[in-house]
Each structure stands twice: as C-alpha cells, then as structure tokens.
Amino acid sequence: MSDPVYFVLVIDHDVGIAADFGRALLGLPVAVLRAGDRAEGISFYREFLPQMVLLDAELDDGEVPLHDLFANDSALEVVLMTDRWTQTGALAAAARGASDLLTKPLEPSKVRQLVSGFIAQAETRRHTQELDNELLEACQFQGMVGRSPRMLEVFSRVRRVAPLFQTALITGPTGTGKELIARALHNLSPRSREKFVVCDCSALTETLLESQLFGHVKGAFTGATLDRAGLFEYANRGTLFLDEIGELSLRAQAKLLRILQSQELQRVGSPVTTTVDIHLIAATNRDVRELTSKGQFREDLFYRLSMIEIQLAPLADRKVDLPLLQRHFLQHFSTKYGKRLNGISRRAQILLTRHSWPGNVRELENVIGNACIMAQGKIIRDEDLPEAIRVQMARPDRGAPFMTLEEVQSHHLEYVLKQVDGNKARAAEILGVSRATIYVMLARRIGNVCHAMPLTVAATSDRRG
Numbered sequence: 001m002s003d004p005v006y007f008v009l010v011i012d013h014d015v016g017i018a019a020d021f022g023r024a025l026l027g028l029p030v031a032v033l034r035a036g037d038r039a040e041g042i043s044f045y046r047e048f049l050p051q052m053v054l055l056d057a058e059l060d061d062g063e064v065p066l067h068d069l070f071a072n073d074s075a076l077e078v079v080l081m082t083d084r085w086t087q088t089g090a091l092a093a094a095a096r097g098a099s100d101l102l103t104k105p106l107e108p109s110k111v112r113q114l115v116s117g118f119i120a121q122a123e124t125r126r127h128t129q130e131l132d133n134e135l136l137e138a139c140q141f142q143g144m145v146g147r148s149p150r151m152l153e154v155f156s157r158v159r160r161v162a163p164l165f166q167t168a169l170i171t172g173p174t175g176t177g178k179e180l181i182a183r184a185l186h187n188l189s190p191r192s193r194e195k196f197v198v199c200d201c202s203a204l205t206e207t208l209l210e211s212q213l214f215g216h217v218k219g220a221f222t223g224a225t226l227d228r229a230g231l232f233e234y235a236n237r238g239t240l241f242l243d244e245i246g247e248l249s250l251r252a253q254a255k256l257l258r259i260l261q262s263q264e265l266q267r268v269g270s271p272v273t274t275t276v277d278i279h280l281i282a283a284t285n286r287d288v289r290e291l292t293s294k295g296q297f298r299e300d301l302f303y304r305l306s307m308i309e310i311q312l313a314p315l316a317d318r319k320v321d322l323p324l325l326q327r328h329f330l331q332h333f334s335t336k337y338g339k340r341l342n343g344i345s346r347r348a349q350i351l352l353t354r355h356s357w358p359g360n361v362r363e364l365e366n367v368i369g370n371a372c373i374m375a376q377g378k379i380i381r382d383e384d385l386p387e388a389i390r391v392q393m394a395r396p397d398r399g400a401p402f403m404t405l406e407e408v409q410s411h412h413l414e415y416v417l418k419q420v421d422g423n424k425a426r427a428a429e430i431l432g433v434s435r436a437t438i439y440v441m442l443a444r445r446i447g448n449v450c451h452a453m454p455l456t457v458a459a460t461s462d463r464r465g
C-alpha cells in the first residue's frame with residue numbers, strides 16, 4: 001500500500017503564500033491547495049476535504065467557531081495567519097478553536113516544523129484507526145461487539161455452556177441483545193444445523209399463544225377448523241427461543257414445565273401426547289425473581305429455566321463498549337447504504353457519550369443508522385444525529401438554576417478532565433478544540449488568563465502533549 005498524501009488548504013488573498021508553502025514543504029507527502037478568499041476556501045474544503053487548513057486571519061469573520069466553519073471534521077487542523085498577533089487576538093483565535101498561529105512573513109523552518117508535526121499526528125491517527133479496526137474485529141462475537149469486562153464474561157459463558165445446555169434464561173433490559181445471545185447459544189451448540197425458532201410471548205393473547213406454542217386440534221376452540229402443529233413440534237431437534245417469557249400465564253407456564261420435564265406435549269383440545277426433543281432458551285426484561293415472589297411466575301419453572309442464566313447489562317453500565325459499537329454500526333450502515341463514511345466528528349462523539357441510552361444497543365443502532373442516512377460528507381456530524389440526541393446536552397435539569405454558557409463550558413471541561421485523568425491533550429481532542437483553548441478555559445476559571453497561559457504565537461509550541 002502506498003503512503004498517503006495529505007492535503008493542505010491555504011486560504012489567503014496573497015498568491016505567493018501558497019508558493020512559499022510549496023517550497024517549504026518539499027519532500028513531505030503534502031499537496032498544497034490555494035484559495036483566494038473565504039468562500040472559495042470553503043468550496044475547496046468541501047470538494048477536497050483537506051486535513052489541514054491555513055487561513056488568513058483577515059479573511060475570518062471571528063464569529064463562527066473554526067471547526068463549525070469547516071464542518072466539524074474530526075481530524076482537521078485549522079491554523080490562523082496574520083502579520084502581527086496581539087495577545088487579545090491570539091486568545092480569541094485559540095478560544096475559537098485554532099490549532100496553531102503563524103506570523104507573516106512565514107519562516108520556512110517554522111512552516112515545515114508545523115506541517116511535519118501535523119503529518120506525525122495524522123499518521124498516529126491513521127495507525128490508531130487501523131488498530132481500532134483490528135480491535136473491532138477481535139472484539140466481535142457471533143454478531144455482537146464488546147470489550148467491557150461484563151460483555152467478555154458473557155461471551156466466555158456462552159462459549160462454555162453452548163455445547164451442553166438444554167435450557168437457558170437470558171435476562172436484561174430491552175435492547176441489550178438477548179436474541180443475539182440466544183442465537184449464539186444455538187449456533188455454538190451441537191444443534192446448530194437444526195431450526196432456531198423464535199416466539200414473542202408478549203405479542204399474542206393467552207389462547208393464541210397456547211395454540212402457537214403447543215398446537216391445536218380441529219374444534220378445540222372457535223375458528224380451529226384444522227389440526228395444527230405448534231412451535232414446539234416445528235422446532236423439534238432444534239432450539240426454541242421464547243422471548244418475554246415473563247408474560248406467560250400461569251396455565252401456559254404449567255404446560256411448559258411439563259414439556260421440559262417429560263419431553264411430551266399435548267396439543268390444545270387433544271388427549272394425545274407427542275414426544276419432542278428441543279433446547280429451550282427463554283428471555284425477559286422483567287425481574288423473574290420478583291415475579292416468583294409475587295406468585296406471578298412458577299418457582300419450579302424458574303429453577304428449571306435458570307440452570308443456565310445469562311444477565312446482560314444496560315449500555316449505560318458498559319460505555320467502554322460505545323466506541324466499538326459506533327464503529328461496528330458505522331461500517332454496517334456505510335456498506336448497506338453504499339456510503340463511504342469513515343468516522344464520527346468529535347462533537348457528535350461527545351453527544352453520543354453523554355446520552356443515557358435508555359433503549360440500549362438497539363437505540364444506538366437506530367441512531368447510527370439514521371445518522372448514516374443523513375450524513376452528506378465522509379463523517380457523521382452532530383447535525384446528522386436525531387434531535388433528541390442533539391438537544392439533550394442543552395436541556396437543563398428540572399428545578400436546576402440556569403447557568404451562563406461560560407459556566408456550562410467550565411463544568412463540562414471539569415467533567416471531561418476528570419474522565420481523562422487531567423490529560424489536557426486528550427480533553428482537547430474530545431472537546432474538539434485546541435490545547436491552547438483548554439488553557440484559556442482553565443485560566444478563566446481562576447481569573448488570571450495572562451499568568452496562567454504564557455502564549456507563544458509562533459508555530460514553535462509543543463503540540464504533542
């Protein structure tokens with residue numbers, strides 16, 4: 001595979017600036033693009049999607065944050081250039097998201113140092129993405145993705161019990177992947193070549209459910225004009241998955257228990273018994289132990305089913321799996337919709353991380369699928385996410401006092417820094433701003449901007465840590 005070429009877009013009315021960059025960057029894997037004004041620059045950006053933008057500060061209106069101006073590209077570096085930087089102007093540029101500042105006339109050595117650092121960071125990101133893809137592949141299990149301790153334990157448990165189980169109970173909130181676990185148990189069992197049959201116990205009335213499960217004979221009830229086999233007979237020698245088993249009536253539970261104990265069933269309205277040989281997997285989002293204590297679920301059936309019990313945690317309790325799941329669904333829907341999507345912007349990632357995910361993995365799948373449909377570029381941006389995700393960060397808690405925007409920023413910065421153990425470079429990456437902006441925000445919190453942030457306006461600042 002050939003080494004990548006990185007695009008650098010120079011937006012400046014001075015024709016010679018781009019030529020200066022070209023000479024300074026000889027030998028580097030860089031292609032320099034030039035635009036004469038801001039409108040042309042934005043057009044070039046959308047067409048070529050460069051990884052670095054160098055913008056003349058005179059062509060910048062100073063109002064729109066730079067990463068908003070250039071579409072929230074998660075890997076974009078925006079550098080501002082001017083003849084003379086004042087401390088006020090430099091602080092304002094940093095606060096708007098400038099990755100670095102350059103002073104004209106440009107010194108070739110500083111330009112080369114700046115772009116070389118950018119290439120090194122881009123190569124690191126590219127290598128990280130390759131490792132992420134390898135990690136995603138390594139952390140896939142029977143169509144599921146996870147690397148959290150809880151999911152790895154679930155995967156391990158499924159591998160151990162699949163060859164031997166006869167009954168199993170899967171519990172967990174709606175949307176956590178109970179059916180996927182059931183299919184994994186079947187696929188890894190000796191009966192993997194036989195049928196895997198699914199029945200949603202919550203979707204049918206009691207009479208219809210008994211007929212669906214156990215079958216019926218002609219005349220057993222009004223409308224029963226023919227003999228009919230049930231799902232137990234249909235799944236014979238295979239696996240039957242009963243979803244939402246907590247909705248079964250006590251009468252149906254008694255029949256189910258008898259089948260599990262004797263391997264014999266009677267169709268509704270028939271005295272004749274039929275032998276069946278199945279593996280049974282039941283699942284519910286309800287607390288079966290609580291149902292049992294209330295007399296709503298047979299204790300003997302619960303013990304029969306729960307010889308093997310697998311508990312799935314809500315997504316909110318295993319958010320370490322969130323980035324892998326995002327990438328998994330991004331790849332899936334990119335292929336499904338024929339789009340060349342390769343990432344999620346930093347702001348979109350923040351919104352996805354802050355969401356509580358009451359619908360768990362199923363909700364995340366729907367959100368990423370919707371965003372892939374809405375995306376117009378190569379990345380999913382925050383505006384591509386559903387409104388419920390976009391507005392949730394701005395929605396104050398009921399009864400909570402209103403805060404100024406600066407207070408909200410300060411609180412969120414404090415939260416992010418705690419999550420990354422004070423690593424300012426990592427916090428800057430998550431928040432979609434430069435490290436200089438982090439220092440500005442921290443300095444404002446203690447009311448001493450000048451002392452807290454000695455600013456070097458040339459391109460010699462350390463941008464690695």
